[in-house]
Amino acid sequence: xxxxxxxxxxxxxxxxxxxxxxxxxxxxxxxxxxxxxxxxxxxxxxxxxxxxxxxxxxxxxxxxxxxxxxxxxxxxxxxxxxxxxxxxxxxxxxxxxxxxxxxxxxxxxxxxxxxxxxxxxxxxxxxxxxxxxxxxxxxxxxxxxxxxxxxxxxxxxxxxxxxxxxxxxxxxxxxxxxxxxxxxxxxxxxxxxxxxxxxxxxxxxxxxxxxxxxxxxxxxxxxxxxxxxxxxxxxxxxxxxxxxxxxxxxxxxxxxxxxxxxxxxxxxxxxxxxxxxxxxxxxxxxxxxxxxxxxxxxxxxxxxxx
Amino acid sequence: xxxxxxxxxxxxxxxxxxxxxxxxxxxxxxxxxxxxxxxxxxxxxxxxxxxxxxxxxxxxxxxxxxxxxxxxxxxxxxxxxxxxxxxxxxxxxxxxxxxxxxxxxxxxxxxxxxxxxxxxxxxxxxxxxxxxxxxxxxxxxxxxxxxxxxxxxxxxxxxxxxxxxxxxxxxxxxxxxxxxxxxxxxxxxxxxxxxxxxxxxxxxxxxxxxxxxxxxxx
Numbered sequence: 001x002x003x004x005x006x007x008x009x010x011x012x013x014x015x016x017x018x019x020x021x022x023x024x025x026x027x028x029x030x031x032x033x034x035x036x037x038x039x040x041x042x043x044x045x046x047x048x049x050x051x052x053x054x055x056x057x058x059x060x061x062x063x064x065x066x067x068x069x070x071x072x073x074x075x076x077x078x079x080x081x082x083x084x085x086x087x088x089x090x091x092x093x094x095x096x097x098x099x100x101x102x103x104x105x106x107x108x109x110x111x112x113x114x115x116x117x118x119x120x121x122x123x124x125x126x127x128x129x130x131x132x133x134x135x136x137x138x139x140x141x142x143x144x145x146x147x148x149x150x151x152x153x154x155x156x157x158x159x160x161x162x163x164x165x166x167x168x169x170x171x172x173x174x175x176x177x178x179x180x181x182x183x184x185x186x187x188x189x190x191x192x193x194x195x196x197x198x199x200x201x202x203x204x205x206x207x208x209x210x211x212x213x214x215x216x217x218x219x220x221x222x223x224x225x226x227x228x229x230x231x232x233x234x235x236x237x238x239x240x241x242x243x244x245x246x247x248x249x250x251x252x253x254x255x256x257x258x259x260x261x262x263x264x265x266x267x268x269x270x271x272x273x274x275x276x277x278x279x280x281x282x283x284x285x286x287x288x289x290x291x292x293x294x295x296x297x298x299x300x301x302x303x304x305x306x
Numbered sequence: 307x308x309x310x311x312x313x314x315x316x317x318x319x320x321x322x323x324x325x326x327x328x329x330x331x332x333x334x335x336x337x338x339x340x341x342x343x344x345x346x347x348x349x350x351x352x353x354x355x356x357x358x359x360x361x362x363x364x365x366x367x368x369x370x371x372x373x374x375x376x377x378x379x380x381x382x383x384x385x386x387x388x389x390x391x392x393x394x395x396x397x398x399x400x401x402x403x404x405x406x407x408x409x410x411x412x413x414x415x416x417x418x419x420x421x422x423x424x425x426x427x428x429x430x431x432x433x434x435x436x437x438x439x440x441x442x443x444x445x446x447x448x449x450x451x452x453x454x455x456x457x458x459x460x461x462x463x464x465x466x467x468x469x470x471x472x473x474x475x476x477x478x479x480x481x482x483x484x485x486x487x488x489x490x491x492x493x494x495x496x497x498x499x500x501x502x503x504x505x506x507x508x509x510x511x512x513x514x515x516x517x518x519x520x521x522x523x524x
Binding site: 161238262263264265267268269271272273274275280281283284285287288305 | 309328329331332333334335384385386387388390391498500501503504
């Protein structure tokens with residue numbers, strides 16, 4: 001039952017009189033207020049994967065409720081969140097009680113449920129659909145390993161602007177593991193879920209500390225972007241998007257990747273105008289795209305850089 | 307294609323303007339640091355490149371250019387795409403940026419350099435007139451950004467890159483910067499750019515070193 005108090009004013013002929021009428025609605029929504037969005041996104045200002053989903057929502061002009069799950073203070077370890085999503089990962093989307101995890105799955109779901117333009121995930125049996133799928137997969141770069149890996153091994157890319165130092169990252173991971181162990185003992189019903197999150201953290205630290213692993217990711221990233229450049233050159237750089245004249249989910253993957261690389265000081269390493277002119281033009285064009293700029297607004301709103 | 311070479315004095319304000327512009331555009335630069343102490347800029351090799359022996363100087367293939375504001379415009383023109391918000395094509399918006407670049411060249415940077423930076427380096431005192439120029443400069447910026455995010459409006463332009471490197475000398479200002487809250491808010495906004503610290507830290511390191519030296523020898 002929802003009760004809504006409304007103040008109504010009215011004026012009459014020469015004199016403006018204000019009459020305050022308090023109206024109470026027992027059920028449903030006030031006809032004057034906008035309906036609540038059907039989608040709720042559990043997100044954070046800096047989450048790479050939440051940015052992908054938000055960009056899709058902005059592109060579709062789909063309103064959504066933002067629910068902050070601040071990973072920097074381990075909100076995603078809270079039992080209420082773990083109960084919603086036992087993997088404890090951000091983002092997840094809720095649609096009228098249904099929970100959808102995993103950014104790519106959320107985008108697929110959104111595209112089907114809100115089929116208005118742009119068509120982000122064209123039918124995979126079509127040529128375009130196949131290309132979109134291919135590039136989405138290609139652009140599923142291990143961003144975390146690259147960025148944290150560079151924090152551990154700054155010599156691998158002198159241009160890199162680390163958000164955290166090696167010591168801060170070590171401390172962060174150790175803190176998270178300790179917290180997970182504590183939570184596992186405090187919440188027996190979620191014990192397995194909490195303990196399951198520990199090995200991936202240890203693995204992350206191992207991989208990021210290993211310069212060979214990180215170098216391979218950097219080399220793979222160069223190869224990936226070479227392929228993207230070759231694709232863009234075939235279109236009209238600055239006029240078409242990656243695969244056609246409209247944005248697709250492949251563009252969203254690319255846009256969020258370029259944004260994160262640029263924020264890390266790596267723009268001139270991976271998409272400089274001399275080395276990858278078409279991709280540089282694409283990045284310039286992105287900066288005029290409202291859905292992309294709004295990601296910056298979200299970051300500012302939560303007091304972060306992302 | 308080779309990268310553009312930038313001859314610079316590390317920490318030099320106009321060099322930092324150029325560096326920030328390049329970072330914003332994603333343009334890699336081959337950095338050629340010069341030492342003003344060793345008079346590298348007066349060497350015959352550098353005089354051949356730039357007879358004005360100033361930094362920043364860029365060498366782009368067979369094209370050489372100096373004067374930081376000209377370099378910034380050149381970089382945006384060459385690498386900024388069709389219409390870059392850093393130096394917009396719209397006639398009036400561009401004129402606003404140009405006005406501020408000229409104000410920076412003729413008035414603002416002068417005040418910061420002569421009253422705050424050079425006296426530190428040369429151990430000289432300032433005149434009352436010079437002190438008033440600095441106050442006026444800070445007041446101008448404070449009023450200008452009162453209702454804006456950046457100097458010309460809501461987007462960053464090369465005018466911000468030009469003015470902010472002089473404004474950074476506020477670290478040397480003995481007066482009360484809390485009198486200029488809008489200017490300080492604008493300054494803070496620019497400091498939040500991801501490349502800001504990397505580009506500008508050398509200036510603050512130099513200031514710290516000189517201050518330390520002064521403290522030790524006084």
